[in-house]
Amino acid sequence: MICCKSCFSLKIPGTWIEFDDLDSSVSHFINESIAWNQDASKQNSNLSLKQLDPQKFRASIDCEGDYHGIILNNTIKTEIQIKFQVCQTCSRQAGGYYEAILQVRTKRKSILDEAVEMVYNQIDSAPSDFFTTEAGPVRGGYDFQLSSTEKARSISRDLMIKLGGHVIETNTLVGRKDGKDLLRHTFGVRLPSVGVRDYLFMDDKVWKIARLDKRRAKIVLLSAPYSQKTVEVDSLRNTPILDESLDVQIVSNRLSEYQLLDPFTFKTVEAISPKDWKEGKIRALRYGNDTFFIWD
């Protein structure tokens, strides 16, 4: 069997199969190599392995099968010689191979952090042939060198769907292979500095971002008449974003009249609940010297 010496992937015609360790790789190779009688059903095998030296295993396989109603057993004893090579993924990784550059840009640190975490999660959950050769913070954002153009493109699309913004794809010619141009793709992802669930202060009122779709944001007014509208994300560039909301304690209430404890000033204030508000959560936001109550 042919095995990668650094990741223990097993070479089979046309590709490499990944394994966590050498034993698993050898076991798979042996189990796949057993030639069963076509008529045998309920095939069952039990493998025991002993490593003789770095490149040699002794195997004993107890096999059992149902042959036309008769249970037949056989024990196969064999030795496996391993030839070590380096798989494509490991040689690419060692050689600093990359096909694409993903550039994440945003002015807001919390959004950048969220985006960077999303990219790393995608890399970690992908098969090992998708990897980053180099990644790190740069001025205005974070860059990733990625081993797959296709994956880089789908990640940049995912970022845009989740966080809004837009992607600019550019190519540079890096050489020629087999008469074809070799291109390196760069995906410049520009994320807005507002995010879903942000509270904004606009026209003396508090709004919440309900949805981001590329360059547009759906915003909801958090006081009567609770209207919604869609605005260009770019138009929110100078709109103040409010800090995290705080939970509000109810001091007392009678019908729709409430006495609330303002968590910013620790003063009791009177407020009227919205018409069809059913006992839920009340939160407070602060802008300037004013506290705004949100009835969820």
Ligand SMILES: [Zn+2]
């Ligand atoms: Zn490998």
